Amino acid sequence: MQGKITNYTKQRYITYGVIAVLALILPFVRINGNHFFLLSFDHKKLDLLFVSFSTQELFLMPFVLIGLFLTIFFVTTLAGRIWCAWACPQTIFRVIYRDLIQTKLLKIRKNIKDKQKEYPGNMFKKILAVLIFYVLSLIATSNLLWYFVPPEDFFLYLQNPAEHLLLLGILFCASLFLTFDVVYIQERFCVYVCPYARIQSVMFDHDTVQVVYDEKRGGVIFDGKTKLHKKPPQGECIGCEACVTVCPTHIDIRQGMQLDCINCLECADACSVVQNKLNRPSLIQWTSSQSINTGRKVKYFRFRTVAYLVVLAVVFIALLTMTTKKENMLLNINRSTELYNINKKIDGSLEISNSYVFLFQNTDNKAHEYYFEATVKDSNEKLEILRPKKAFKLEAGEQAKQIVVLKANSELANDDSKDTILHITIKAYANDDKENISVLRESIFVYPKQTIIKEKLGE
Ligand code: SF4
Ligand code: SF4
Incomplete structure (x- = not known):
């Protein structure tokens, strides 16, 4: 030698x-205003690989930590x-x-x-x-x-x-x-x-x-x-x-x-x-x-190192998939405790509405104006939005609660014995970029039974 x-x-x-x-x-x-890595408590966000996530999306962190630990295990076993x-x-x-x-x-x-x-x-x-x-x-x-x-x-x-x-x-x-x-x-x-x-x-x-x-x-x-x-x-x-x-x-x-x-x-x-x-x-x-x-030469590829590599690849792909499927806005929907509200109008007709609390968050880097539409799933019938009447602005990273009242525009059910639960789809979006900044959420609209409607109408 x-x-x-x-x-x-x-x-x-x-x-x-x-x-x-x-x-x-x-x-x-x-x-695009995002860092390689930034965990900001001030802005309540995580930037990872130049993609920004709000603190509500911190479900990513376990994957990041698992990836980190697996990398340590892999590198230590190897070298x-x-x-x-x-x-x-x-x-x-x-x-x-x-x-x-x-x-x-x-x-x-x-x-x-x-x-x-x-x-x-x-x-x-x-x-x-x-x-x-x-x-x-x-x-x-x-x-x-x-x-x-x-x-x-x-x-x-x-x-x-x-x-x-x-x-x-x-x-x-x-x-x-x-x-x-x-x-x-x-x-x-x-x-x-x-x-x-x-x-x-x-x-x-x-x-x-x-x-x-x-x-x-x-x-x-x-x-x-x-x-x-x-x-x-x-x-x-x-x-x-x-x-x-x-x-x-x-x-x-x-x-x-x-x-x-x-x-x-x-x-x-x-x-x-x-x-x-x-x-x-x-x-x-x-x-x-x-x-x-x-x-002999050093055996780099052996069961333990290959196994770590495979698991690491799975975690990395999962992380990558989640970062690419990230939503640019967040929306949580909670129904109010009241099942429905029936108002008798001056012309004698009834206005049937349901109330919700929508929690919006702008997870983008710039301000947007947001609004939404609500549709009954089976019939594709649109529900009228009584409140809020117009779009509202959220600054970058800002969160806002909105009281939402949806009204049935026609007779959505005709059941005498029980209230009808209708599944609805909410599509919320940023007015200036509907294609990239929009989310779909599901909720329900409760339509009262006919006996209650008739009672209100005084029939
Ligand atoms: S092993 Fe240490 S003590 Fe021995 S020759 Fe090398 S440097 Fe010197
Ligand atoms: S000098 Fe050699 S024995 Fe000392 S810490 Fe470095 S590698 Fe280890």
Whole structure:
């Protein structure tokens, strides 16, 4: 086998850059006024994949959460803790603070390759490092808040802080906590606090890709927790411990898979430099334990990964179908408790009506005027709308209750013994866009029995 210097660390930095740019830009991107993701409590709406949903349509959220959890299960089974090292904000912020600010910028730490050593002294630089990170954490926390308070509102609110103390409180407390976490808690968060670290091991199997020390090549260093040798009597490991000093969680990967390992692969890079000088590949590989033991390629497609993929595809299709079938207005109909109302008019005729409460909501991004029509299902006979008499306007996202009175224009039933329940269809729409903004709802119209009608008529 030929030696090769790996540079996963550089690849991770590039990935961090892409994630940071995406996370910063996405809240500002709007299509038809909708965001990629926005859960706004102010506007009572959820924007998902540039489609807007009102809070009444939050039945989508379970699908989003199921999709999220399934993705985590799938990715963890396939590639172990790839999230931890390549995308987790905790790791990204630790790299920014420790490797960029402390080491490269302020030279408090002497070497990125030695993450074990703490450097005493120079209090001024240490405080400066914390202050620089606090400014960054304010930006990062604001960035997170933009997924709940859209940037167009966020910056307006900041101009009027007295009226938005809650937002400011969240911003300052969260950024302070982030700074405390990154500066003081450090990788202990990954080891002792993060729930993902605790559950991921049950999702692993022998084919899961992870960071593995090749004991067959390198030689046995540990017997369980007991360190037997600094350098094994047989094997290619030269005992330089470059893999140990570079480890941000302060572990020795030659001891086997550990909960503390965030899969950053810095040990693999470090060993690849050492072994390359001896024309051998790194003793620490990003592969599966099965592959190390058998020498076979990693088996990516296996029952568990394929099963997760299938279920994920089903959830994704369901979500996509629901977003494309989304209604651009909402309408809930409740009948009043009164069965019907009979009015005798001056000319002696009867006016038979039923009352309802319609709850309209404009879920579109602009104002519309709404109205509706009501039809008896079997006869296609139109019911007259006594109230409201004309269309009404709703601003974007606005809800409004309307008392609705529908009147029968002719004799709809002729039953002597009991009231007749007629099924009706309500078609509500926006006057300016009937084709795209309309909904159909079903309800009932109760028509009184003939004996009551005759009694009212005085027959
Ligand atoms: S860097 Fe490689 S050679 Fe050096 S101690 Fe670690 S595993 Fe052994
Ligand atoms: S053991 Fe290696 S991969 Fe795991 S955290 Fe330490 S340096 Fe990163």
